[in-house]
Amino acid sequence: LGCGSGLALLLAASRGASxxxxxxxxxxxxxxxxxxxxxxxxxxxxxxxARLVTGEADDPLPLxxxxxxxxxxxxxxxxxxxxxxxxxxxxxxxxxxxAGWGPLER
Numbered sequence: 001l002g003c004g005s006g007l008a009l010l011l012a013a014s015r016g017a018s019x020x021x022x023x024x025x026x027x028x029x030x031x032x033x034x035x036x037x038x039x040x041x042x043x044x045x046x047x048x049x050a051r052l053v054t055g056e057a058d059d060p061l062p063l064x065x066x067x068x069x070x071x072x073x074x075x076x077x078x079x080x081x082x083x084x085x086x087x088x089x090x091x092x093x094x095x096x097x098x099a100g101w102g103p104l105e106r
Contacts, residue, residue, distance in 0.1 A: 001073040006032025013048035022055040058082030060089040072097045
């Protein structure tokens with residue numbers, strides 16, 4: 001959730017994970033597409049199982065795919081209430097990892 005420009009998705013996908021990026025900002029989602037899709041944006045030629053979806057932190061998961069086995073949310077504190085609702089739609093025991101920028105990284 002909040003996949004931004006897709007760097008974390010790319011790292012996970014390149015190691016064999018199936019990934020779904022959810023982002024509400026179209027510009028960030030476009031950057032994620034550039035990172036995750038091969039030249040020309042041909043989905044059939046990609047080297048990994050990746051999907052990108054325009055969505056919000058409070059959208060119920062799995063957004064038309066299989067149930068996630070791990071959820072990451074970047075910079076999630078402003079969306080904490082929405083994220084809590086989303087977490088309630090997950091299968092019991094699905095880990096939710098929250099990440100964000102610390103003062104030194106800003």
